[in-house]
Amino acid sequence: MVIIKKSSKDILEISKRIEESFMEVSFKPGRTVFIKPNLSGRQPITEGENTTTYFLDALILVLNKMNCEKIIIGHSSLLGTKDRSYPFEKIINDSGFSKYYKNKKIDLLNLDKAKKGKAEIGKFIFETPAKLKEVDSYINLAKLKTHMETTISFSMKNQMGLLSETNRVNMHRNNLEELIAKLGSIVTPTINIVEGIVGMEGNGPHHGVDKEVDLFFVGKNMVEVDSVISYLIDLNPNEVTHLAEAQALGVGKIPNIDGLKKYDKFKFEFNKAVKFKKIGNKIFVWPTTSCSRCITALNEAGKEFRRPNKIFKLFISGFFGKEKHIIIGKGLPLKMPDNSKIICIGSCSGDLARKKSADCLKKCPPTVSEVKEYLTKQL
Numbered sequence: 001m002v003i004i005k006k007s008s009k010d011i012l013e014i015s016k017r018i019e020e021s022f023m024e025v026s027f028k029p030g031r032t033v034f035i036k037p038n039l040s041g042r043q044p045i046t047e048g049e050n051t052t053t054y055f056l057d058a059l060i061l062v063l064n065k066m067n068c069e070k071i072i073i074g075h076s077s078l079l080g081t082k083d084r085s086y087p088f089e090k091i092i093n094d095s096g097f098s099k100y101y102k103n104k105k106i107d108l109l110n111l112d113k114a115k116k117g118k119a120e121i122g123k124f125i126f127e128t129p130a131k132l133k134e135v136d137s138y139i140n141l142a143k144l145k146t147h148m149e150t151t152i153s154f155s156m157k158n159q160m161g162l163l164s165e166t167n168r169v170n171m172h173r174n175n176l177e178e179l180i181a182k183l184g185s186i187v188t189p190t191i192n193i194v195e196g197i198v199g200m201e202g203n204g205p206h207h208g209v210d211k212e213v214d215l216f217f218v219g220k221n222m223v224e225v226d227s228v229i230s231y232l233i234d235l236n237p238n239e240v241t242h243l244a245e246a247q248a249l250g251v252g253k254i255p256n257i258d259g260l261k262k263y264d265k266f267k268f269e270f271n272k273a274v275k276f277k278k279i280g281n282k283i284f285v286w287p288t289t290s291c292s293r294c295i296t297a298l299n300e301a302g303k304e305f306r307r308p309n310k311i312f313k314l315f316i317s318g319f320f321g322k323e324k325h326i327i328i329g330k331g332l333p334l335k336m337p338d339n340s341k342i343i344c345i346g347s348c349s350g351d352l353a354r355k356k357s358a359d360c361l362k363k364c365p366p367t368v369s370e371v372k373e374y375l376t377k378q379l
């Protein structure tokens with residue numbers, strides 16, 4: 001059962017709605033609760049990108065009321081580069097979560113340092129927080145976002161943040177959506193909340209646009225929750241690869257579309273074709289299967305081109321001459337016009353570069369300065 005609640009940003013109102021939804025799905029948190037929020041934003045962080053403190057404050061109010069004695073908020077560092085890192089303490093400060101250090105009932109747990117359990121599926125070994133086995137309940141607190149690689153980033157995708165850095169990088173290098181589904185088969189949240197009071201539409205999870213949806217969703221099964229939201233943003237859940245894979249693994253069942261017609265869809269810009277970021281009308285950036293480390297290096301290097309001495313070069317490159325396609329990740333099966341210039345960044349795009357006789361900055365991960373220097377030559 002998926003509960004859909006409408007709410008403003010008011011903490012008391014949100015807490016009332018959360019409480020109602022917990023009653024409707026018969027969720028009792030017990031004495032100790034583990035919460036996995038979504039803290040994926042790099043400065044400047046937007047409300048659509050990260051779990052907000054106002055939503056978490058409201059959830060904590062409810063948990064207190066339900067006699068919860070210990071709340072563990074667990075997160076790992078974000079993927080970065082040698083010259084741009086996002087350790088746990090930084091993301092906790094940047095997201096405003098450091099205020100929870102003052103609350104004795106709350107532990108902010110750095111998952112990079114926390115004890116891990118291991119689960120092997122096929123050739124992949126998932127390293128998950130051992131803490132999950134010690135608590136009475138696990139709340140998977142996700143955001144409502146589109147995702148350029150995985151189409152959606154709701155409850156199933158949010159679980160990736162539980163894993164070790166090596167796991168996360170290897171998931172991107174291998175079959176990301178299949179591995180998200182497999183992770184869902186070994187880690188089962190007690191309850192999932194997908195918060196879209198402000199969500200992110202378009203090229204999420206980082207390059208989209210914040211969108212006030214004023215809704216959040218609560219349910220016990222990830223496949224069901226994510227399927228309902230997919231339908232509501234006008235997307236067939238059967239066509240979301242990780243949901244279909246998760247269903248095949250028995251994680252949950254995608255509801256029948258006819259049964260979902262009782263819900264009112266809401267407007268959420270979602271364009272299946274847009275998997276790139278466009279700069280001017282000649283430069284296209286394709287993150288394809290890239291992990292956040294190459295994305296970070298490229299994003300940060302790109303900021304350099306906003307400087308007055310570089311902006312003219314970017315303008316000329318973006319509006320004149322050949323199309324340029326900047327590729328991070330494997331880049332397959334992208335089809336570029338024959339006369340375009342292909343610029344590959346990161347070792348993952350090495351094969352594509354070889355096939356297309358293109359240049360490649362073969363580093364894993366490249367640093368921001370290396371990408372900056374490389375792009376200055378290539379654009």
Ligand code: SF4
Nearest residue numbers: 294346347348364365
């Ligand atoms: S080359 Fe880039 S995208 Fe590929 S694994 Fe390394 S850092 Fe990630």
